[in-house]
Amino acid sequence: MELLKVADYMHRHPVTFTADMPIEMAVARLIQAKQLGGPVIDLQHKIIGFISEQDCLARMLMSTYHDQQSSRVAEAMRTEVLTVRPYDDIIDLAQLMLQSKPKLYPVIDDNGCILGIISRSDVLAAIDKELHSHYRKVS
Template identity: 30%
Template sequence: MQTITAETIMDSSPLSFSPESGVIVALRQLLTASMSGAPVVDIDNNLIGFLSEADCMRGALMGGYFSTIGELVRDRMTTEVESIGANTNLVDVAEKFLHNNRRVLPVVEEGKVVGLVQRRCVLEKLLEYIDNKCSR
């Protein structure tokens, strides 16, 4: 398990948002892609935030539907984002998920988003490892 890295299980072309994107447009994209969140990046693909379904829902509940319509991603995104490196091993990725209660983590190298790992993918790899170990 130590040899499996984030790079081997990440989506290397993840959905991402500009801070200037509209929240409603971003939410539609999240739902269409069946994603619970996505990184917010600047023009150079540097990670500057993260927008989750919860961020969108929080905005809708706090201000009502009509005030959310004109909001931008930058108004709702989380700016303190936990991320992992491409070489982070599967065990460390799983530990990170256990401690932060997130469903997705951006994979970042030199400040730039290079991928996205879903908690589900980590669980699938862990189950695959268990199945292989038990079948020996």
């Protein structure tokens, strides 16, 4: 199988978040973009965390139960983030996805700055496209 690169299948304009953003604004962005989550970045576009729909839901429920005011992304985000590089191999990423839970991986450059995101669906589509190209060659 030809070497498939993350850069060829990633989304180059993902929805991103800042740590001080209200959860409600993050939820609105996720819903509008139909994105399952996204990287939380600092002013230099370096990833400092990740927030998912599940993280937002948990924080909003907790705020509702405790009758609290709005929360910030920083209070709900995860700070340990699995990332990939644009030159990484899609097959290696697929194997990583089988071992780890994230459905969405931020794609970063060698300085840790966000370049895009890639999802499990993107990886599946890349592998499917590659397999179909081999079927056509055999026929």
